[in-house]
Amino acid sequence: MNLYHYASPSTFYPLAGKLIPWFAALAFILTVVGLYISFFVAPTDFQQGEGYRIIFIHVPAAWMSMFIYLVMAFWSAIGLAWNTRLSFTMARALAPTGAMFTFVALWTGAFWGKPMWGAWWVWDARLTSELILLFLYVGYMALQAAIDDPRRADRAGALLNLVGVINIPIIYFSVKWWNTLHQGSSVSLTRAPSMAMIMLWGMLLMALAAWMYTIAAALARSRTLILERERQTEWARAQLEGQS
Amino acid sequence: MLKFLFTVIRRDVLLAARRRGDWLTAQFFFVMVVSMFPLGIGPEPGMLRTIGPGVVWVAALLASLLSLERLFADDYRDGTLEQMLLSPYPIALLTLGKAIAHWIINGIPLLLIAPLLGVQFNLPAEALWILVLSLAIGTPILSLLGSIGAALTLGLRGGGALVTLLIMPLYVPALIFGAGAVEGVLSGTGSEAHLSLLGAFLMMSLLLAPWVSAMALKVSVE
Numbered sequence: 001m002n003l004y005h006y007a008s009p010s011t012f013y014p015l016a017g018k019l020i021p022w023f024a025a026l027a028f029i030l031t032v033v034g035l036y037i038s039f040f041v042a043p044t045d046f047q048q049g050e051g052y053r054i055i056f057i058h059v060p061a062a063w064m065s066m067f068i069y070l071v072m073a074f075w076s077a078i079g080l081a082w083n084t085r086l087s088f089t090m091a092r093a094l095a096p097t098g099a100m101f102t103f104v105a106l107w108t109g110a111f112w113g114k115p116m117w118g119a120w121w122v123w124d125a126r127l128t129s130e131l132i133l134l135f136l137y138v139g140y141m142a143l144q145a146a147i148d149d150p151r152r153a154d155r156a157g158a159l160l161n162l163v164g165v166i167n168i169p170i171i172y173f174s175v176k177w178w179n180t181l182h183q184g185s186s187v188s189l190t191r192a193p194s195m196a197m198i199m200l201w202g203m204l205l206m207a208l209a210a211w212m213y214t215i216a217a218a219l220a221r222s223r224t225l226i227l228e229r230e231r232q233t234e235w236a237r238a239q240l241e242g243q244s
Numbered sequence: 245m246l247k248f249l250f251t252v253i254r255r256d257v258l259l260a261a262r263r264r265g266d267w268l269t270a271q272f273f274f275v276m277v278v279s280m281f282p283l284g285i286g287p288e289p290g291m292l293r294t295i296g297p298g299v300v301w302v303a304a305l306l307a308s309l310l311s312l313e314r315l316f317a318d319d320y321r322d323g324t325l326e327q328m329l330l331s332p333y334p335i336a337l338l339t340l341g342k343a344i345a346h347w348i349i350n351g352i353p354l355l356l357i358a359p360l361l362g363v364q365f366n367l368p369a370e371a372l373w374i375l376v377l378s379l380a381i382g383t384p385i386l387s388l389l390g391s392i393g394a395a396l397t398l399g400l401r402g403g404g405a406l407v408t409l410l411i412m413p414l415y416v417p418a419l420i421f422g423a424g425a426v427e428g429v430l431s432g433t434g435s436e437a438h439l440s441l442l443g444a445f446l447m448m449s450l451l452l453a454p455w456v457s458a459m460a461l462k463v464s465v466e
Contacts, residue, residue: 135413142409146400155463156396160410163392163456167414170445174417178424 007086009226010235016219023219027212034205042199054112060207062105064214065133068098072140073165076158085229086222088154091161092144093221097214099137106130125176132171136164150229248333252341253348259318260349267311271353274307278361289366296365297375297426298419304354304379305415308386311350312411313404315342315394316461329465335458343384343391343454351383371429378435381442382422388446388453389414395460417445 006012038056045052072091079087109127110120121127140160147153230236260267281299282292319325328338358379362372393411397403425438 132413132416135409139410139413142406143396146397146402146406152463152466156460159392159456159460159463160396163414163452166452167417170417170448171413174420174441178420 007084009086009089009230010233012086013223013226013235013239016223020216020219020223023212023216027209027216030205030209030212034202034209037198037202037205042202048116051112051115054108056202056206058105058108058112059203060210061101061108062130063207064210065098065102065105065130068094068101068214069133069136069161069165069168072098073161076161079154080158080162085154086226088158089222089225089229090218091158092154093218093225094214095137095141095144096221097217099134099141101210101214102130102134102137106134125172125178128175129168129172132175133168136168140164245333245337248331249337249341249344252328252338253345256342256345257348260345266314267349267353270307270311270350271357273310274303274354275357275361277303277306279364282364292365293367293430296362296367297371297423297430299365300358300361300375301379301382301419301423304358304383305386305412305419307354308346308350308383308390309408309411310404311346312387312390312394312407313397315346315391316398317394317403320398320465325461326465329461335461336454339391339395339457339461340454343387343457346391347384347387351379351387354383355379367426367430371426374429374435374439375426378422378425378439378442381439381446382418385418385442385446385449386415388449388457389418391457392453392460395457395464398461398464418442421445 006015034056038053042053042056044050072094075087075091075094078084079091106127109130113122114120140157143160144153144157147156227236227239231240278299281295285291285295316325319328329335331338355376358376359372362375367375390407390411392414393407396410397406400406421438421442425435425442428435428438
């Protein structure tokens with residue numbers, strides 16, 4: 001199979017359409033199994049009680065939030081280097097999902113923080129860098145929304161995305177350092193207690209589910225973006241007429 | 245090459261000198277934002293001293309963002325920018341020159357006003373000196389990174405607010421190290437580490453920002 005064959009929007013569009021149900025189904029099954037393990041099989045944590053179960057959502061969301069930004073940067077770099085429209089479309093399609101996971105990670109983190117730390121929000125290094133990551137996603141999407149010309153939106157977004165990716169480690173370490181100088185964080189997430197195997201499984205399944213969901217959502221969104229952009233071409237017209 | 249750079253800088257500085265109202269706005273914005281904080285928080289000297297460095301730094305970020313929107317916009321509107329892009333010199337030199345000019349116009353006055361504002365916030369003399377030093381190293385970063393944002397948002401609707409959204413997260417390290425240096429003096433842990441990191445960040449911005457900004461400019465103008 002020639003992968004380049006699918007680098008063109010007109011061939012990628014039907015392929016994405018075929019793949020979406022598979023990834024969506026996988027995401028659904030993995031979520032169900034993952035949630036079952038997280039809530040019914042995994043034992044209660046003797047220190048944190050039942051409240052710890054939020055990590056089964058929180059940790060996968062946090063992983064995905066960072067990972068998606070990296071994947072976006074990968075597509076942006078490919079797009080800038082080889083001038084492929086589809087790569088920009090993928091980066092663009094991933095952004096809202098990434099922002100959603102960032103928000104979920106922050107939100108569930110607050111829910112976890114209230115009973116465990118006694119505060120909805122602390123200026124911990126991880127929380128702060130996650131918040132700034134959310135700002136980076138928002139900036140990317142705001143830039144895309146403000147530019148009408150799709151070619152310019154693609155490139156401008158890709159550049160911003162790459163600058164962001166260079167900056168993320170600097171931001172993370174500066175925030176970490178700022179935090180340790182200001183006040184010692186009373187609870188450290190890095191001193192994670194050795195986790196029971198079944199908990200790890202639950203988390204991994206949920207992470208896989210989040211991954212599959214991301215692929216399905218990004219493919220679905222990229223299909224819409226492709227149709228919007230290629231609406232003047234013949235095959236896109238045929239698609240649109242077939243739908244209506 | 246250097247001559248081109250100097251010409252760009254000289255031209256921008258000259259233009260700013262002829263239209264003083266424009267750049268004075270950003271300076272007074274800086275002074276006013278800083279002066280609003282004691283009014284909102286209360287005049288206790290201890291409290292003011294703690295928040296002083298951070299407030300001055302945040303105000304510096306905002307003031308630089310306020311003036312950034314115009315970095316390329318005026319030249320873009322009257323067509324000068326396109327002519328400049330057609331010149332045989334690398335565009336990175338143009339963006340570097342523009343950023344340096346922006347720093348001369350908006351950064352240096354900030355350095356001169358900052359000690360006065362520091363006195364308002366009850367900072368000791370030693371901390372004032374470090375505040376100026378940290379701003380001297382930090383404000384060029386703001387101009388350099390800001391030039392990327394200005395180039396990306398060239399000619400877009402709501403350019404000003406958009407630049408803020410794009411660039412503010414990238415300013416975070418500069419803010420932390422800059423305000424941290426002054427804080428270090430106040431708490432007695434010293435400021436060298438912060439200043440060195442700020443310097444490192446400046447070097448990195450100096451190396452990368454003009455190129456990215458040049459690419460962004462090409463994307464925006466073509």
